[in-house]
Amino acid sequence: MTTVVELGISADRLGLARTFDRVSAFEFQIGGMIGGSPPLVWVNGGDRDTVRRALEADPSVDVIASVADDGGKATTDTGTTTDPNDRWLFRLEFGDGVKLFEQIVTENDGAILTARGREGRWMVKLLFHDRESVSACHDLLEQYEFGADVTRISGIDDLASAQTPLTETQYETICKAHELGYFDVPRGVTLKELAAELDISHQALSERLRRSHAALVSAELSDRSAPMEIDP
Template identity: 80%
Template structure:
């Protein structure tokens, strides 16, 4: 049976480790990793110059070109816009870590459906023809020490219901915030205390919550108004 596998890989094993070190709020989503051409990568961070300088200094990637800016304006914690874009599109050439990863997936009859990252790790969704291919691929990941952590395995029939407007990191953050009473009135935990619980900076948490709220609101107000299932 066709199988979808969701997994996480440390950035140190695939790429962007240096960028994550320099920019704590850095997030990315790869536009497509099928084929041999250099992929388009959407990036998020404090400002374009900071992101571009971090990418230029990162030995795991090569910046081919900066393609375009996003249209979204970041907001402060109280919701006020800062007047700067916070999404930038680059065409990047990845290093040997990503190339070998793609080769392993391809040679085990798999395909990379999505790839994104935050907080020093990649989150990927892979598609395989059967469970045997999954096992073979996972053994190769272990052989080459990719430090893969599988977070979910599901059949193709579950793929549509697995879609969510939130990234896995955003979903985990919202769950923890709700669990600790951040959304209660009065609040059961402050933003600073929640950031400490999640072991991230105050700024990183503020921006992550803002993006999570924006994604949920956009999904609710879109034509697809039915509730969407969330990845565990």
């Protein structure tokens, strides 16, 4: 079943962290990343020269070209014209973090539909042909410590009927933890023992449980169940 996955990853892991640090209002949007060629990236925040200098000084990216802009006009304290809605189009060559991420996605029969960023985080939308590919990709992202937070999973066929904010992996983890008494008082199994049972690291299990709890609490407080608002 075709599945769309939306996730967030820190710019420290994927790239542009230095630009976010230097330009507090910096945001970007990429329409798609196909074939490994340097993508066209819409950026905004501050004025064009400030953003360009920040990008050129960022070791995680190379500025191939400055292409176009589509913004309005206003006068700044320095006499230049700018507008909060100004956007500038750059062709950027990303570094090893993005290249490894692309490789993991494509080798699991996935595609990067869009990528955008603000406040030091990337929000990426991925397309997969089946849930098995999603699981395999997520496992590799954990293995390479991308720290990916899944925010939504949409199945084309069952989006309207989704009844849980958890991913399949999260659901299986919570079920196993409950089965072995991890949530009992006193606990029937330790975190270390549960990690061994699931054949994952202590840290990976701790993070998975924490994000699962956050997803369940968020779903309960917001009273939303479809589409799946999740954080694995």
